[in-house]
Amino acid sequence: MAIIKAEKTPDRSAPVSETSVMGWLHKNLFSSAFNTLLTLFTLYIIYLTASGVYGWGLRDATFAAENRRECYDYSLTGACWAGVIDWLDNIFYGRYPREEIWRINFGGLLLALWMAPLWMGRVKGKVLVGVTVVVFYPFLAGYLFSGGDKGFFMQVMVTGAIVAFAINMANMITGLTKNMGLNAFIIQMLEQGKAPDKTQRNILLLLLAIAFAAAFVWQVNWTVEGVSWTKWGGLFLTLVISGIGIASALPGGIILALGRRSKLPIVRVLSTGFIEVFRSVPLITVLFMATTMFPLFMPEGFVLNKLVQVIIAVILFNACYMAETVRAGLQAIPKGQFEGAHTIGLGYWGTMGLIIMPQALKHMIPNIVGSFIGLLKDTTLVSIIGLFDILGMLRSISKDVPWLGLHKEPLVFGAILFFIICFSMSKYSRHLEVKLSAGHKH
Amino acid sequence: MTDKPIDKPKARVRPKEEFNFFQDQRVRSAFYQLLTAGIVGWLAWYLISNTAHNLEVRGMNTGFGFINSSAGFDTDFKLIDYTPGVGTYGDIFLIGALNTLLISFLAIIVSTVLGFFIGVLRLSSNWLVAKVALAYVEIFRNVPLLIQIVFWYIGVFSLLPKVKQSLDLSFGAERVILNNRGLYMSTPLPGDLFWMTLATLAIAVVGAFLYRRRAHKLQDTSGKQTNTLLPSLAVIIVLPVIVFLATGMPLEWDVPVLKGFNYVGGTSVPPAFLALLVSLSIYHAAHIAESVRAGILSVNKGQSEAALSIGLKPGRVMSMVVIPQAMPAIVPPLISNWMNTVKNSSLAIAIGYSDVVSLFMQTALNQAGYAVEMVGMTMAFYMFISLTISFFLNIYNKRVQLVER
Numbered sequence: 082m083a084i085i086k087a088e089k090t091p092d093r094s095a096p097v098s099e100t101s102v103m104g105w106l107h108k109n110l111f112s113s114a115f116n117t118l119l120t121l122f123t124l125y126i127i128y129l130t131a132s133g134v135y136g137w138g139l140r141d142a143t144f145a146a147e148n149r150r151e152c153y154d155y156s157l158t159g160a161c162w163a164g165v166i167d168w169l170d171n172i173f174y175g176r177y178p179r180e181e182i183w184r185i186n187f188g189g190l191l192l193a194l195w196m197a198p199l200w201m202g203r204v205k206g207k208v209l210v211g212v213t214v215v216v217f218y219p220f221l222a223g224y225l226f227s228g229g230d231k232g233f234f235m236q237v238m239v240t241g242a243i244v245a246f247a248i249n250m251a252n253m254i255t256g257l258t259k260n261m262g263l264n265a266f267i268i269q270m271l272e273q274g275k276a277p278d279k280t281q282r283n284i285l286l287l288l289l290a291i292a293f294a295a296a297f298v299w300q301v302n303w304t305v306e307g308v309s310w311t312k313w314g315g316l317f318l319t320l321v322i323s324g325i326g327i328a329s330a331l332p333g334g335i336i337l338a339l340g341r342r343s344k345l346p347i348v349r350v351l352s353t354g355f356i357e358v359f360r361s362v363p364l365i366t367v368l369f370m371a372t373t374m375f376p377l378f379m380p381e382g383f384v385l386n387k388l389v390q391v392i393i394a395v396i397l398f399n400a401c402y403m404a405e406t407v408r409a410g411l412q413a414i415p416k417g418q419f420e421g422a423h424t425i426g427l428g429y430w431g432t433m434g435l436i437i438m439p440q441a442l443k444h445m446i447p448n449i450v451g452s453f454i455g456l457l458k459d460t461t462l463v464s465i466i467g468l469f470d471i472l473g474m475l476r477s478i479s480k481d482v483p484w485l486g487l488h489k490e491p492l493v494f495g496a497i498l499f500f501i502i503c504f505s506m507s508k509y510s511r512h513l514e515v516k517l518s519a520g521h522k523h
Numbered sequence: 524m525t526d527k528p529i530d531k532p533k534a535r536v537r538p539k540e541e542f543n544f545f546q547d548q549r550v551r552s553a554f555y556q557l558l559t560a561g562i563v564g565w566l567a568w569y570l571i572s573n574t575a576h577n578l579e580v581r582g583m584n585t586g587f588g589f590i591n592s593s594a595g596f597d598t599d600f601k602l603i604d605y606t607p608g609v610g611t612y613g614d615i616f617l618i619g620a621l622n623t624l625l626i627s628f629l630a631i632i633v634s635t636v637l638g639f640f641i642g643v644l645r646l647s648s649n650w651l652v653a654k655v656a657l658a659y660v661e662i663f664r665n666v667p668l669l670i671q672i673v674f675w676y677i678g679v680f681s682l683l684p685k686v687k688q689s690l691d692l693s694f695g696a697e698r699v700i701l702n703n704r705g706l707y708m709s710t711p712l713p714g715d716l717f718w719m720t721l722a723t724l725a726i727a728v729v730g731a732f733l734y735r736r737r738a739h740k741l742q743d744t745s746g747k748q749t750n751t752l753l754p755s756l757a758v759i760i761v762l763p764v765i766v767f768l769a770t771g772m773p774l775e776w777d778v779p780v781l782k783g784f785n786y787v788g789g790t791s792v793p794p795a796f797l798a799l800l801v802s803l804s805i806y807h808a809a810h811i812a813e814s815v816r817a818g819i820l821s822v823n824k825g826q827s828e829a830a831l832s833i834g835l836k837p838g839r840v841m842s843m844v845v846i847p848q849a850m851p852a853i854v855p856p857l858i859s860n861w862m863n864t865v866k867n868s869s870l871a872i873a874i875g876y877s878d879v880v881s882l883f884m885q886t887a888l889n890q891a892g893y894a895v896e897m898v899g900m901t902m903a904f905y906m907f908i909s910l911t912i913s914f915f916l917n918i919y920n921k922r923v924q925l926v927e928r
Binding site: 109110112116119120123124126127344345346347348351358360361362363364365366369370373374376377378379380381454458459461462464465472476488489492493495496499500503504507 | 577908
């Protein structure tokens, strides 16, 4: 006769040494005499650092003062954050006219709104969002920031940007509320769902033309005061240079990478040479080349301003680094993809544009974010050749009469600011990497 | 119709295709290449002709003749003899290039040692240590190098005590002095018979090396282990010391002495040098630590488990089993880091250390003009270094690839 137990014996709980706080401490910090010593030593180092930083940066620090003397009156050993706070506007916006600063904030807000749909799962037409933001936004932002008179080309591009932005926002709203694209929504509203495709398309094109015309008429009377680029500065200038840099370096990098992988020897040699030359020299030499040699390259009487010179140098430099990122992305695409594309009769550009690039670019997104972080950090170099980017502004504080000699605090503030921006971006890119590779594996 | 004998199929049937000029692969490829070459050639010609025209209009001098003309300015840090007004622009270029190489070389050594150390700490079983190493890596990687350099220069090395209150780093011997003018070190001045000490040292090193090799062979054949470290060290240290004493200590020291407002004698490096060395080392150590960590993680866990199970101590598991296998994964990013160190040393210009960029591409260029030649020479210098380093990297990669895993 067998003894049968009806209920399952409850699982024994994990031993205390595995679950308790003490167990964790023992395992991770005090597993041996040496480890204990190491832990105590590290704790001591942390204590020294933390108490030093706390004492200097918070406990003895001055946050409100008129000048450096007052900071000293309060404490000799603490930080004088009052100087940084006093200069906060300059650090972020440079010497941009104070009453016009809203334009920079508005431009930033537009960009954020424009790109917001990219993170919304329910909104359709993400590729179009990405393309319009690269093609149109720079012109709208460029006009918003620099102002003055618009030439005809600028008028068209600004109009295009306004229309694209409006459509994008409308599309986002219909996507979020009705879960459908803007075009489908319009057709439904007009009760043309049964009409032939051609009619539907014509209706949409007509509406687009009307919107464009309306926006064009409106923007003729919309002008903002001109602000010379010499007034641009601070974090704003850093973001402008690195933003334009990354947006233009990507297409340039794609072309160079394709050139380097090309079967045509002359194309390959030229691209390889170009990439290797710019990758083997420091950015500062390229910037110097831009400021000393570009004026010589141009036809007589044609003067490029320094900002444009710098931006061209940054684009050239980064396109070469981006080319290597793209090349790595292309190499990761299995050969079968190329062969499959050939089999269905696609030519070179069809294969690359429709099959290879979309896959490669998707996998490169984390690396592109990484390049952007690098570019953002590298952009501080423009302060060496005399632009007042964020580092230039931070270093000017010590030359301002009330804050004469205030060096450390602005630099520490800049370091913290960069750390927050770069660290959160790199965390995000790592998150993307995990997400993208997870989606790819099954 | 009569039956025809069936033709034997030919070996290769090639359909007679009409030769279409516009569809032919070779024609198209030649066309695109000529087009590219044409555009690039035209662009180059356009830029060159503009430059030539501009140089003529502005009356600027061209050619490399300036290399032999004398430069009228001095520099605070140089490794070769140079007198302003006598030395040439060629000397200036050489001084700058040597200064770049010196600071890069030192920074590479320090950052590599520190980077390996931190990279191993990142994987420590001690949670706290691993987190501190992580904090180090994240903080120094995410703050622009230029901000770090300027901070070390202005915030640390310029705030050191004045000359009169110099710090003595040699514990009262006044051999190594640190103040806000820089670091002053004693320099050895070898006497007549000092070469004998050096020769003994060389012989001792070779002897120790041979002894070590014999010990390895013995272990391979018989399994007997010999302690090589102690005898080797004894030979390398004791023998030269004996010779040194026997020849009557032929070594003098050039000691920095306070004269007037500054220290004179010995070797000195300016604060900018120290700031650059410290910030480059710290910044690149953070990057190297990450590649070391990635390399170690790329080694199969079974390797370290097997090594532990045959009784190796954790430290030896790391140094004898894991690191050697991780090297092929560590070396390429490590060397690209070294290349970046050389390139980033050009940020010296922000704090006035006379490297090739700040001395030649800025100061000399402002003095003499010759923008095209000077920018070209500086870039060529960096390209030469990069190409040399990649040459050695390729050799290493080929050697490593031979070992199949």
